[in-house]
Amino acid sequence: MATKKSRTGKKKRPQYGPQGKKTNEAPQMSAEELNNYKQARRANYAAIGLLLVAMVLLLVSPNSLGGTVAQSIVVIIAYAVTIVAGALILYTKKYVVPGREKMTGITGWVMVGVGICGLLLTAYGLFGMA
Numbered sequence: 001m002a003t004k005k006s007r008t009g010k011k012k013r014p015q016y017g018p019q020g021k022k023t024n025e026a027p028q029m030s031a032e033e034l035n036n037y038k039q040a041r042r043a044n045y046a047a048i049g050l051l052l053v054a055m056v057l058l059l060v061s062p063n064s065l066g067g068t069v070a071q072s073i074v075v076i077i078a079y080a081v082t083i084v085a086g087a088l089i090l091y092t093k094k095y096v097v098p099g100r101e102k103m104t105g106i107t108g109w110v111m112v113g114v115g116i117c118g119l120l121l122t123a124y125g126l127f128g129m130a
Contacts, residue, residue: 036095040091043091043092047085047088047089050081050082050084050088051081053078057074057075057078058075058078060074072125076123079114079119082112082115083115083116083119086113089104090108090109
């Protein structure tokens with residue numbers, strides 16, 4: 001492909017990019033959109049933190065408490081924290097990039113489902129023994 005030349009015979013420079021004088025400006029976000037974005041980011045960080053707490057609780061409780069009722073209570077707390085984290089992920093679903101809405105919804109519902117199943121199984125084991 002031949003290079004573009006002007007009428008005087010000189011090679012044309014691109015308007016945009018490192019050699020050009022124009023820049024592509026990103027669309028500015030409104031104050032409300034920016035606030036929603038920040039809230040969604042905080043909710044995502046909170047969900048990640050809650051999941052870390054739940055994993056630590058599930059990792060520590062079998063080794064330290066040794067199969068007592070206290071262990072079941074700690075596991076129930078861990079699954080409740082997982083449900084809250086899933087709810088936070090579902091809250092951020094409306095603020096994510098349009099292509100990621102479906103995956104965010106699936107992730108949130110899976111987290112809520114795992115938490116509910118864990119709660120039910122732990123409660124069944126706790127009250128089924130009595």
